[in-house]
Amino acid sequence: MLLSASPNSLDSSSSSVLLDLKKCKSVKDLRQLHAFAIKTGQIHEPLMAPEVLRCAGLSDDRELDYALKVFDQMAKPNIFSWNTIIRAFSESDEDHQQALRLFVEMLHREQNGPNCHTYPSILKACATISAIEEGKQIHCHSIKLGFNTEEFVLTNLTRLYAMCGSMEDATRLVQKSFLSHENEANAVLHNILIDGYCRHKLISKATKVFDEMTCKSVISWNGMISRYTEAGLFKEAVIVFYKMQDENVRPNFVTLVSVLPAISRLGALELGKWVHVFAEKNEIEVDDVLGSALVDMYAKCGSIESALQLFDNLPKRSPVTWSALIGGLAIHGRARDAINYFVTMKQDGIMPTSVVFLCILNACSHGGLVEEGRVHFNEMIGIYGLKPKIEHYGCMVDMLSRAGYLQEAEELIKKMPMKPDDVIYKALLSACRIHGNSEIGLRWANHLLDLAPGGGDCCVLLSNFYASMGDWKAVAEMRLRMKKLDARKNPGCSWIEAGGEIHEFVMEDNSHPQSSEISLMLVEMARKLKEEGYVPDTKGVLLNVDEQEKENIVLYHSEKIATAFGLIGTEPGTTIRVVKNLRICKDCHDWLKLASKIYERRIIVRDRSRFHHFESGFCSCKDYW
Template sequence: MCQHSSKTEVMPRVNSSKTDGRRCASKPMCQHSNTLLHFLRHVSFPPDAHLLPSALKSCPAQPLARALHAAAAVSGLAEDPFVASSLLHTYLRLGATSDARGVFERMPDKSVVGWSALIAGYSARGDAKAAWGLLERMRSAGVEPNVITWNGLVSGLNRSGSALDAVKALVRMHGEGFLPDATGVSCALSAVGDVKEVSVGEQLHGYVVKAGCRLDQHVVTALIDMYGKCGRADEISHVFHESSHMDVATCNALVAGLSRNAQVSQALLLFSEFVSRGVKLNVVSWTSIVACCVQNGKDLEAVDLFRKMQSKGIEPNSVTIPCVLPAFANVAALMHGRSAHCFSLRKGFLHDVYVGSALVDMYAKCGKVRDARTIFDAIPSKNTVSWNAMIGGYAMHGEAANAVQLFCLMQKCKQKPDLVTFTCVIGACGQAGLTEEGRRYFSEMQHSHGISPRMEHYACMVTLLGRAGKLDEAYDLINEMPFEPNGCIWGSLLGSCRVYGNVFLAEVAAEKLFELEPENTGNYVLLSNIYASKKMWDGVSRVRDQMKNMGLKKEKGCSWIEIKNKVHMLFAGDNSHPMMTAITEKLKQLTIEMSRLGFAPSTDFVLHDVEEQEKDDILAVHSEKLAVALGLISTSPGTPLRVIKNLRICGDCHEAMKFISCFEGREISVRDTNRFHHFKDGKCSCGDYW
């Protein structure tokens, strides 16, 4: 039996019929209505044309509005123009469009204000047909629409999500000779951005300049938002610098627009300017810039901004936490992640499925897959994102059996798997060498669940077959794909060729990758690795010259390790870390001890044809070794070490970690771009299969 298989297992049971349930749910509103009616019946003075509109203005719910409406009808005030108008606007404000329509139809004097309000109400519901119909009736009744009428139509349609209808209304408004004011322009620009009609947006921008409202705060914000949605990052900065508006709304629009267009450096620069100017930014502002950094690979900056946000007295909300947790996960900042977990617990955010799912992902990526499962089990109402996060976590740790088991449980719980689910499951099978199981899930995805494989599924299958040594079969699968393979597909094949030293297929895959991703240095380096492992130094030189001619440089290896609540970043061959002297000394001691135990560096993983001693020196300064050495000298004996690397761990470092875990008596976790490696007592969780 699945845990939390239905809402009835986690919600209080109600021993009543559906009718009783409805009565129970509406009881508080009924009590308020009855109390108000009782008051109105027993007051010593009758409600008048001033009392009722005042009460309607502050009316919070439809039942109370109807009670007041009944009181007005009983007292004969429902026909009063002032009272009727108040009833109309109250019903529209509360979303009771049909009630508002009834009030309006009974009004003897239907003014442009009433018509405009009702048209705006139907527009806000997304009922464009009814709104246009009312506009035609309005004209037939001899009442001409004004700018307010058109503004309500455009803004209402835009708010309801009918952006295309809103743009059409704007075009018709202009065609009939109405010139929108600043309010109308702001609403129209939002709709234009949603449908990405940048040419219309540029015309509106020109109109704004001519109309003299280009410095209006709301117009500036709307222009920035529109250009951001339309992918015009250059215009975002131009509009901002032209207006020099420094308010919270402008800041939020700037960050969102620049983030959409991967202009994270510019977003950070402008955000810092807002902070230095003392603009009162809110939680939305800080959450936006944190999310911007995370989405664009600036994880350390996101962590720093999150801490600054708290130091400014801005409290994170249930949106901020899921935004920042991926940054903690990406740099293995476990202590920061745990602090966010505790904060969420205190604030009651853990019932939010997105907070819970982000915590599952964070713990899994920080090497704590058991903690991730504890959080997962505690999520009261799981969605597909939650299941995928946990299945993906198991896959990352090479725990294929647990991933498959959870996948089966997901289906028993009547949760439908999606594209991501199958990517995680097939990927988990590939990590553990479960070739036949992976094939079965690939087939089930199509035939049992009706999901057509996408590029990522084929990439998983190529990896699955390639890692099992079935390189020719993987190549055949690529040729049989129903669409052109991308860099991910050929990259999967090239990675498998590295494991098995298949130079022929490696050259085929690399040639395709050089066409598809000419500036991706990783592909050149991987081919060079294959040549180097075969001591084909002419091939290494050829690839190196090709990179040089294209102005490409190998991406530096970088590793992160968290020590005492601080994340340290170390680069391969870099001596800038303040503790580098002690790190180097520790590495020398490790080398001596490993040599004594019989460890010989695997120099096949060095790209260049250099002397053996020089190869040893190159291998000694790989970033993951630097990080582990720092961890060893900075923590007490027996403390587990967790390292994150931006590249795939090489075979030499993999062997070295096994030796270090043995004679240092440490558990060492290394997460590379492919998976987690857990080293303990001289063994790795991957079983040397990665």
Template sequence: MLRSGISPNKFTYPFVLKACAGIGDLSLGRAVHCSAIKFGFDEDVHVQNTMVHMYSCCGGGIQFARKVFDGMTKLDSVSWSAMIGGYVRLGESGDAVTLFWKMQIARVKPDEITMVLVLSACADLGALELGRWVESYVVRENVRKTVELCNALIDMFAKCGDVDSALRLFRSMNNKTIVSWTSVIGGLAIHGHGVEAVSLFDEMIAAGVVPDDVAFIGLLSACSHSGLVEKGRDYFNLMTKRFGIEPKIEHYGCLVDLLCRAGLIQKAIEFVEKMPLEPNPVIWRTLINACRAHGELKLGEDITKRLIGKEPMHESNYVLLSNIYAKMSHWEKKTKIREVMDTKGMRKIPGSTLIELENEIYEFVAGDKSHDQYKEIYEMLDEIGREIKKAGYLPSTSEVLLDINEEDKEDALNRHSEKLAIAFALIRTPPGTSIRIVKNLRVCEDCHTATKFISKIYGREIVVRDRNRFHHFKDGICSCGDFW
């Protein structure tokens, strides 16, 4: 077009910028941005909105998106949605929520697209109160309740620990898509409601809705988290026989996870060896974690070494091997692995826990003293430690993978991020209030045991979302039945 001597106009650039976003080409997008400046269309609000979208879709472009956004003289709901969406896609959900509050202060009315994006951020953060506020806002402001918005609400409720509200909303929907069904099935799965998830899947089939591969991932995950081994195997075979769906690597991964969680490690290995697809690193790491959990440490060591040979630059493989050596009390080998990681510039992902109180998100890491109330938090931790020991709690010091004495191990356990978040909630919320936290890693055995005691002694329901699933602690019992 340019070579033909035809000048672009303000309608041209949004299409070209969307094309750049579609292919994720940052350098090409910047060149188009320069062209818009050259031809004098860079101040047009539609061009600017698409520019924000383009930059936020291209790797490394979020700072350019924010620069354009901050420089705009006129911001409409599309502008705010484009920038919020950029943060959500990048996984920067905290920034997305912060920007949404600024949108409220600016008195710009969000539309259903903005709501879907904010709900996605809430789901990521486990920010249930904000998610509930969004639902009430949708009702209060008569925001169009599209199927996509309802599905986003279902996903948010399920991932924020309120699966009952997810089901309530699902049942109230007149028009349901396959996404609606799979969202609820997946939600039931991560809450450990395997029997209910299987029942809902059967209901979906009876309603004439044909399941897709995503629905089967949710179903197999539900069987895995609830120990429904035979059910899981039957549904895995049903995929191909009845519905003609060829299993993907994710489905094979779910079945390996199902067998590993049930302690059937040898059967899981036999299954992996017979798979028609090349096992991916996730499947190997599932086997390694199962070996560690069930005491098959030598087997876990052998598998991890093979995985490191295939993925020499993936830090989690070295962490797995380091943890296995710690379990075996091979401290010299553990130290050497850490030295290799340092040489390669690798760092272990630190455990962190998020908690939402009064529409604010707080984050804690192990041994955290950055919070304004850290002295009160640590005093509460000491009180918790005394009270749960009186009730019969014994620290699982084997979870501390450090070559230190027992007293120091107990102290390290007491400073885990989830315990800090729970202590913070106990001093900041009225008695009897439910506590909800989100952990970025799998909850450790000691924290799981301690939280059961805390729920009983302090009369609190404590909902923990870790990397794998939800745990609902109440009266000294966890919903997972110690199966996670």
């Protein structure tokens, strides 16, 4: 490069220095060129100082302190320089207030005032720091100078109000804009509204805006898919993905990365495979980002072998890719494999992140590898200097509690640097019930109640705990408490993919078009299973009803309904894949083990925390869940 030569060998023409500044890629090179411009007097030429400022403030290797010093040395900065320094601070991760201070200074010093390029930057700074009052004043100023209808100004004004929660003002701006429906800026404005409504949890209003858009860009579709997924509306995200294709809008890289998490949560393996094939056919690069999403999808849809195969063929692997695979192995109960890949990751020179350690601890918990879990927890802190988050402590408490190390789990909770959450208390109490340790359970029961007094799940867990002790008075009190607080347990919900559709079932569900056939299949299954020695486990039913009614209640758990539908809706020998939002109960676990043997089907169920592979009367979890 020219800069590698001595300063005396540099071309002294200002056009050459300007050209070098435009190609400048480092602060070191910039300083050299700046010094040369000062030494030769070229810094006083009209274009030179502004170009030095642009390079210092807006390049990838920007240095704002240096840019500000360059700006302060300008006797009479032009409008380009003002816009450059304001934009530099508005786009940075540093002092956005400085952008506001510079804007105010500009109003006092710049004779001609701001132009249409000034407002987008200063409005962005206001939006970033939620400076709504200052933003309103700047809005008024743009109206005064007639810039408020400029497309870039209008979009940034709308974004300001949307990000600050003033959705009425944002909507009013869009409604009063004179942009045609075909104008690309009109789609941008509506995308901002959708983002704003979703940001403030107003999903139905976002949906209304999206549905009413007459000209949707691919960004509009991607945004809606992404926002539905973030809101936990996975089925809705997939429906938008289908509609996108119905309207002949071609999915791009961002579309695939956005929809794959929703597919993963629904366990829609066939749709996930289609996305993978689509990417390859349309030459969409499966890099570490899309590759990680695909590995995660295959793992969470129950096809861990496909996840492993894809992972091995990826040209590049990031820590996210490794955590996707290790986390996938963990939820499939393949703890030893997860640890082996973790060792390989470190051997490849990849620094483990806190997310990777969370996956490893989860693997140890599901696999009952207590000593390995202790080692990796200490390794995380002592060797890699990572500070455990509450999720890491939750994994440790879960691992120790499952394995019966209840006193050690209790001591860990006491030593935690942060206040335990309900997940930690639930893990401990569930284990106390399983291991019959009422002493420790009673010590912590009230902590859970204090943390989530109206939580239906917490109340049910406590009811089950008291019932396991035979304390029926406490059970009655808990039920009365739930009634007074109108506390409800999250309803069990299961999904199954069949015939290119995702079918959803809830407990005692009869809304499906084939509900009569499903019900007949359930009755037939119950008869066949009982002939093989199945006895319904109704201990979890705490309602005051007779035993037959309790048996009917457990018969219609959502995963049983989904499995029955799978048996009548798929070809013999086909693997049945079910996803459930809650932890599978013991009765359903026993039921599915026996059903896999009687109907000679492989049944894969993903519950709230892990996979269960039922085959020939056995489960991959070895009844340790």
